[in-house]
Amino acid sequence: MDIGVIIAGILTLAIYTFLYKDNPIYRAAESLLIGLAMGYVLVIYWQTAFMDRIFSPLLNESDWWVLIPLILGLLMFSRFSRKYSWLSRIPIALMIGAGAGVAIPAMLYARTLKQISASVMPLITESGGFNFEALVVIVGLLSTLTYFYFSREHKGIIGKVAKLGTYFLMLFFGATFGYTVMSRMSTFIGRIDFLLSDFLHIIK
Template structure:
């Protein structure tokens, strides 16, 4: 029985894979069916997952079993109910209070961490002696790092017109940015091809058995 269910699962997976791939030819009913199934299952899955893995263990169980030690949990529970008021048009404004708390606390909590990691530590990592290593390749690499960082920052400085030496430096910054966009594009292609490899591995391995999955 278990093997049969496994085989049925694979065939459903194969059908949905081909249904989605069929969009590459042109839009068609099979693609639409697969798309709607995906949206429906995702919504249902997340709804149930949120109840059973977030609300029940983190709110309902602590509050119902030991309210004295967990009464603070009633505050986020109340804010959550306020958020649901968005569904009732006449009182949807109430949800803004909950949203304000989320925005405020997130900004406060993340401000220090982002400042430390993305500004201070990144800046410190750029303030280096490029000639310290003695290795030619490393020296060139570190010089590129310094020049790229400085010219990139200058490009984003818009309070002065980009002309003369300042403009030339900003132009160098653009080249560095373009190279980084190219690298990002290359990585994105690699990522998407990896997903195709994953699907083909499923089709050729799990379904057809031509290769070892």
């Protein structure tokens, strides 16, 4: 049997021992996972950020502009100094500021306007029939938005519409819960399949 499969099987079982209770085998596997994950990300970023975006353009193309992000990045190390730790705020401020600037039009377009336009559908179809789904979507959207409208007390008609909104929210949470459980279940089935077929050879 492949040594990789044996190691993967043992580590899978080590993680599953947590289902009984927290134990040293699980904690050892968990520690290994943390270390490996960090090491993996470090290598990937070394390649994609340092090699591809700094060293390669600087040494091969003499692109001096890459010195700007390099200096900004190096400022992050000032966090290890008490006196100069404020310098690390400069790259953070640039990232947050630029991110905020990009986010405003992006959020307005993708999260607001697009969602509204997708929700407003014709109630009467070309054949003259009534589009019940369009009514459900628009009622659901407006009632849920009313539930999140806190500038007026939820009393009277607003209260009733907001209550309808909670029913739609519960439908959403229930459906999301169901799909989340099923996705986790499919991963679990995948791991059990690996253990029984590749690792233990019980299933052929």
